[in-house]
Amino acid sequence: MDDAAGAILEVRDLHVRFRTRRGPVQAVDGVNFSLAAGEILGVVGESGCGKSTLCTSLVRLLPENAEVTGSIRYRGEELLTKSGAEMRELRGREITMVLQNPMTAMDPLFTVGNQLDEVLRHNSSMRGEERRSRALEMLRLVHIPSPVERLRSYPHQMSGGMKQRVLTAMATSLSPGLLLADEPTTALDVTIQEQILRLLADIRGSLGTAIVLVTHDLGVVRRITDRVMIMYAGRAVETGDTEAIFTDPKHPYTRALLASIPRIGHTGRRLTAIDGQIPDLADLPPGCAFAPRCPSAMSGCTTAFPPAFNTGPERTARCWLHEGSPA
Ligand SMILES: Nc1ncnc2c1ncn2[C@@H]1O[C@H](COP(=O)(O)OP(=O)(O)O)[C@@H](O)[C@H]1O
Ligand code: SF4
Ligand SMILES: [Mg+2]
Known part of the structure; x- marks a missing residue:
C-alpha cells in the first residue's frame, strides 16, 4: 500500500552498504515500501539478495561495518535517528523478530x-x-x-x-505492531513449517500485527501474504499485490522465480536454481543486475539501471521492458 497516511511502516530510499576488505558491498540499494497495520508483506529472492540485511536494518541491529541512509518511519517516527535506548525499547514492545534458527x-x-x-x-x-x-x-x-x-x-x-x-x-x-520473520521455518521440517506459517497468519488476524515475512517458499507467500517484494541484488525489482504478481509477473526475475517452483504436489515448493548466479554485490554491473541471466535482455539493459516503472495499480517493476508504462 502506498498511502502513507495508513501505513505503520514506511521505508524510503533505504540503502545499506557494508565496508569490507574487498571494498563496499551494497546489500540494500534504494528500497521503498509501506506496510499497513495487519498487512503481511512477503520478501522473496535468492540467497545473498539482501533480505536479511533489510530486516536487520529495520530494527537497527546491523553490525558496525554497515552504513545506512534513507528513511524508516514506524508509526510516523523516524527510526534512523533514534538513540540506542529508544530502539531497545521499541524492539522489546513494538517491533519484534522471529529468526531462522530456533535452536x-x-x-x-x-x-x-x-x-x-x-x-x-x-x-x-x-x-x-x-x-x-x-x-x-x-x-x-x-x-x-x-x-x-x-x-x-x-x-x-x-x-x-x-x-x-x-x-x-x-x-x-x-x-507488537510489527513482526519481522526472517525465514522462520527454514530449519524445520515441512509439516512444522506449515504450522508456523499458519500461526503467523493467525497472529495477524488476532493481534493485528503487520508482518514482514522472508521466505523461500513461494506456495506460502501466495497463501498468506497480501503483498510481495521481489529482491534481486539488493534492489526491490518488483512489488505489488501478491495475487497480481503470481498471476501476471512483470519482471523477468519474478518470472524465473515462479518458473523455478518444482510442480510436485502441495508442500515443499521451494526455489530451485535459476541458471546463472547472482552478481557480486561488491562489483555490480552498471545496468540491470539481472541482465546476464535475463532471457529478455536488450542492448540498453547493460548501460543504465532501470528505475521503478509503474506496471499496474500499486505495482512497480525495475525493468526496461516496462519503460513507458503509465506512471
Ligand atoms: N556483516 C556483513 N559484512 C559484509 N557483508 C555482509 C554482511 N552481512 C551481509 N553481507 C553481504 O550482504 C549481502 C546480502 O546478504 P543478506 O542480507 O544476508 O542476503 P539474504 O538474506 O537475501 O540471503 C551479501 O552479499 C552478504 O555477503
Ligand atoms: S531491464 Fe533488461 S535485463 Fe533487466 S530484467 Fe528487464 S529486460 Fe531483463
Ligand atoms: Mg537471509
Whole structure:
C-alpha cells in the first residue's frame, strides 16, 4: 500500500552498504515500501539478495561495518535517528523478530516460563499473576498443548517446531505492531513449517500485527501474504499485490522465480536454481543486475539501471521492458 497516511511502516530510499576488505558491498540499494497495520508483506529472492540485511536494518541491529541512509518511519517516527535506548525499547514492545534458527534463539538454562516472563517483565508493567496468565494465553495462541506444564519445560525438552512456536509466542506476547520473520521455518521440517506459517497468519488476524515475512517458499507467500517484494541484488525489482504478481509477473526475475517452483504436489515448493548466479554485490554491473541471466535482455539493459516503472495499480517493476508504462 502506498498511502502513507495508513501505513505503520514506511521505508524510503533505504540503502545499506557494508565496508569490507574487498571494498563496499551494497546489500540494500534504494528500497521503498509501506506496510499497513495487519498487512503481511512477503520478501522473496535468492540467497545473498539482501533480505536479511533489510530486516536487520529495520530494527537497527546491523553490525558496525554497515552504513545506512534513507528513511524508516514506524508509526510516523523516524527510526534512523533514534538513540540506542529508544530502539531497545521499541524492539522489546513494538517491533519484534522471529529468526531462522530456533535452536540458538532460546537460553538453554531457563524454562519456557522464565523466558516468557522475562520478556513481559522487561517490557511491560504487568504484575506477576498477570504475566503468568498472559504467558499462558500466548502459549495457547500458538497452539502449544498443555501450556501449564510447558511453562516448566526447558528448551532441550522441546522439538524444533515447538521451540519456534514458543519463540513466536515470545515475539508476539506484547502485541507488537510489527513482526519481522526472517525465514522462520527454514530449519524445520515441512509439516512444522506449515504450522508456523499458519500461526503467523493467525497472529495477524488476532493481534493485528503487520508482518514482514522472508521466505523461500513461494506456495506460502501466495497463501498468506497480501503483498510481495521481489529482491534481486539488493534492489526491490518488483512489488505489488501478491495475487497480481503470481498471476501476471512483470519482471523477468519474478518470472524465473515462479518458473523455478518444482510442480510436485502441495508442500515443499521451494526455489530451485535459476541458471546463472547472482552478481557480486561488491562489483555490480552498471545496468540491470539481472541482465546476464535475463532471457529478455536488450542492448540498453547493460548501460543504465532501470528505475521503478509503474506496471499496474500499486505495482512497480525495475525493468526496461516496462519503460513507458503509465506512471
Ligand atoms: N556483516 C556483513 N559484512 C559484509 N557483508 C555482509 C554482511 N552481512 C551481509 N553481507 C553481504 O550482504 C549481502 C546480502 O546478504 P543478506 O542480507 O544476508 O542476503 P539474504 O538474506 O537475501 O540471503 C551479501 O552479499 C552478504 O555477503
Ligand atoms: S531491464 Fe533488461 S535485463 Fe533487466 S530484467 Fe528487464 S529486460 Fe531483463
Ligand atoms: Mg537471509
